[in-house]
Amino acid sequence: MKIFVTGASGFVGSAVVNELIGAGHAVIGLARSEAAAKAITEAGARPHRGALEDHESLARAAADADGVIHLAFIHDFTRYAASVAVDVRAIEALGEALAGSGRPLVVTSGVLGAAGGVVATEDMPDGSAFPRRSEAAALPFGARDVRVSIVRLPPTVHGAGDHGFVPELIRVARETGVAGFVGDGANRWPAVHRLDAARAFRLAVEKAPAGTRVHAVAEVGVPTREIAAVIGKRLGLPVKAMPVEHFGWIGPMFARDAPTASEATQKLLGWQPTEQGLLADLESAAYFDR
Structure with a gap:
């Protein structure tokens, strides 16, 4: 397959590009800048200059x-609503281009919609307290002969090069x-690697069949005090309860309790996580030697 990937030079996107190429697919990656185009080319994919807007x-x-995999998102949490609006319009543009073709459109979402103490499963609709609106934008294209699926990512996608939520906690x-x-x-x-x-x-x-929600989740839920304990040990700092405001944005x-299951995903797709877990990854120098 020839697959167009947005966010192809990002932390997750670059891994997706390598995975696709390793499986024999040809990849075209959206490149907003010369640096992104260079990274995409060096990965063995073809850059396509453009932007979400x-x-x-x-x-x-x-x-x-x-087929299309949409990973790009403007991670500016000071202008989150604006970033969400850009994302929705980009999904609509992709969906319109694929309408009537039967081709796949894979769109990224998150799993922070779980209510306290309830393990989120793939059949649950997006009820996130931090909605990206990506699911609502993408799923209707299933009725227009687009094989839409949603990949929900946990808040912690970890590994070397991570610049997301855990590095922010370390900061x-x-x-x-x-x-x-x-x-x-x-x-x-x-969490997931x-x-x-x-x-x-x-x-x-x-x-993935049309309308599928995929949970790319390897660990159902790592207690946040255990995340803090590893950070404290590595930095030689006290570990203790702090108010929500202490952590900024x-x-x-x-503070969310968002346990999430992926048994249905593993059964449907034959997906089996094999990489090390979050706490083991946090013990590596990659997170602290910066």
Whole structure:
């Protein structure tokens, strides 16, 4: 298959590109900059210059592909609503380009919609407290002969090169002198290694039925106090409960209890996580020697 990937030079996207190429697919990667185009080329894919706001460019690449994986998102949490709006319009442009073709469109979402103490499963609709609206934008295209599937990622996609939520927690700990957690720290964050996540995206574009929600989740839920404990040990800092405000913008997310299952995904796609877990990964120098 020839697959168009947005976010192809990103932390997860670059792993997806490598996974697709390793499985024999040809990849076209959306490149917003010369640096992104260079990285995509070096990975063995073909860059396609454009941006999420350039709907004509998105549609052109999607129409020329056998399938699309949409990973790109503007991670500016100071303008989150604006980022969500850009994402929705990009998904609509991709969906319109694929309408009537039967080709796959894989769209990225998150799993933070779980209510406290309830293990989220794939059949649950998106009820996130931090909605990206990607699912609502993409799923209607299933009725227009697009093989739409949703890959939900946990808040912690870890591995070398991670610059997401856990590095932000490490930054806060360094600046405040405390490796904190919220409440009793029993609230759980699901997690997945980026390489396991990449395999889930590949399997989704290859064979996920229309309307499928995929949970790329290897660990149902790691207690946040255990995440804080590793950070504290590695930085030589005290570990203790702190108010939500202590963590800045990430605080409300770090306070969520969001256990998430992936048994249905594993059965449907034959996906089996094989990489090391979050706490073992946090013991590596990659997270602290920066």
